[in-house]
Amino acid sequence: MSESTLATPASGTGKRVVQMSERLNSKCFCISLDNDALRQALESELGSSDLVAQVEKRCPYLFAAQPVFISDSQTKRLAEVVRAVESAVALPAYREHILAHAPAIARHDPGGAKGVFFGYDFHLREGGIGLIEINTNAGGAMLNAVMARAHQVCCMDKKQLASAAASAAALEKNIVDMFLAEWRLSSRDRPLQTIAIVDTAPQQQYLYPEFLLFQKLFERHGLHAVIADPSELKLHEGVLWYGDMAIDLAYNRLTDFMLESPESAALRAAYLEQAVVLTPHPQAHALYADKRNLALLCDAGQLQALGVPQDVQDVLLASILPTEVVDAVHADRLWNERRHLFFKPAAGYGSRAAYRGDKLTRRVWQDILAGEYVAQALMSPGERVIGPRESPESLKFDIRCYTYGGNVQWTAARMYQGQTTNFRTPGGGFAPVYSLPDVDFTCEIDAISKAAGSAMTCCGSDCT
Incomplete structure (x- = not known):
């Protein structure tokens, strides 16, 4: 495997629009995040200025000051990849293949719930897109809903801004509707009344504000x-309790x-007895988030054997970064190719115990061989310029x-420095993603220049 440049448009309008988004990502210095508006939005949601102060102190790098730009053609391809994965996972042959080797609890019928807040994570570079992983308990959606109220983007016209604002307003309603849908899909015969948001030591979690x-x-x-x-x-007696409150649904x-942990014993038992609607659930993780699944989904032979339609295969093979399960049999080859690879634990999360191949030591390499890891082709992430124009830096x-x-439901960027995503980079954090229309490059330049000359605060012609 080598560094990937997947799904790159070769020429034409799509390529020029990609160039436009890249130009804005590298030349636009506009500070679009209104910190006062963000503070007001947080206070409106949380109902306490003291809580807002705690969030600002505890999570100073949660929100980036600038947006990220991509093209409509890239946006369309992202959605195509999501649909292609869902199409493959829905096949009985795929489910039987994956669940046959999964823990017993993953084979338990979840009762109809699909799983809320899947997160499909991509790298975008020079017009190409590459799916790097799928998560089934992706954090940050609610934070993005609040953040969207506080961004004003100079490099978009009024129609685009209005569309972005409307999407942000709809997101919160869609979130509630999603949880109500999980309840209905679970065939409960009364309205949903109570929800427990469940995590280990929740007040100690970095995303506790969410x-x-x-x-x-x-x-x-x-x-x-x-x-x-x-x-x-x-x-x-068949009811999951938090103190004196009966819990209908657990947001996991x-x-x-x-x-598997002793602390999860009651939740596990309640799930197995269908005493609670659990979302997301173990079966969702086994079918989607185990990183070994990516090795299957980018293997043409296995896709063909599972009966995946050719049009779905084409999307998967063009968009998933080449991935293979690490096997000691291939240790020498993988070590020799390591500079072009990224190694991840099969059941990992939050970039823990994940390594760029060019950073590996022999000791860590032995740990990888002894564990359950996948090796994935490297694709460099996108870059976004930040800071003052006089001394810029790239994240x-x-x-x-x-x-x-x-x-x-929503598309967001995570800006960072270092080997993997984090929320400890000055200037980094969640950023809104704005999609540029697939129109003539020159027309787009004219539209942005006109917006720059309007009443909006902008970096003017330097954006273009």
């Missing part, structure tokens, strides 16, 4: 919501994906598509 935002959102829509450590849940933010970014039932 848990508070979810709690307030649910309560505004008439749902009682609590934030709980799994050890605080008790199963009694645990990284104990198969509910990397990846793209996350939040999805439900195969539909993209």
Whole structure:
């Protein structure tokens, strides 16, 4: 395997629009995040200026000051990849193949729930897109909903800004509708009343502010919501309890994906007894998020054997970064190719124990061979310029598509420095993604220049 340049348009309008988005990512210095508006949005959601102050102190690099630009053709391809994966996963042959080797709890019928907040993570570079992983408990959607209220982008016309604002306003409603849909799909015979947002030591989690935002959102829509450590849940006579509150649905933010820890025992038992609707659930993780699945989904022979339609195969093979399961039999070859590879634990999350091949030591390499890892072809992430024009610096970014039932709900960027994404980079964090239309390059230049000359604050002609 070598460094990948997947799904790159060769020529024509699509290529020129990609060049336009890259130009804005490298030349636009506009500070589009209105910190006062962000503070007001957070205070409106959380209902407390003290909580907002805590968020600002605890998570100073949660929100980036500038947006990321991509093209409409890239946006379309992102959605195509999501649909292609969903199409493959829906095939009985695929499910049987994956679940045959999964833990027993992954074979348990989840009762109809699909799983909320899948996250499809991509690298975009020079017009190409590459799927790097799928997560089934992706964080950040609610934070993006709040952030969207506080960004004003100079390099878009009024129609584009209005569309972006409308999408942000709809996201919160879609989030609530998604949880209500999970309840209905689980064939419960009464309205959803209570939700537990569950994670280990939730108040210690970096994204704890998001848990508070979810709690307030649910309560505004008439749902009682609590934030709980799994050890605080008790199963009694077929009902899952948090104190004296019976829990209907558990929004699962645990990284104990198969509910194996002693602290998850009550939640595990409640799930197996269908005493609670759990979303996302172990079966979703096994079918989507185990990184060994990517090795199958980018293998033409296995896709053909599973009966994946050719048009779906074409999308998967063009868009998933080449991935293989690390096997000691191939240790010498993989070591020799390591500079072009990225190594990830099959059940990993949050970039933990993930390594660029060119950074590997022999000791770590032995740990990889002894563990369950995949090797994935490197594709450099996109770059976004930040800082003052006089002394600019570049941050990397990846793209996350939040999805439900195969539909993209929201697209965000994560800007960072270092080997992998993080929320500890000055100037980095979540950033909104704005899609440029596939129109003539010159016309786009004219439109942006006109916007720059309007009442909007902009870096003017330097953007173009």
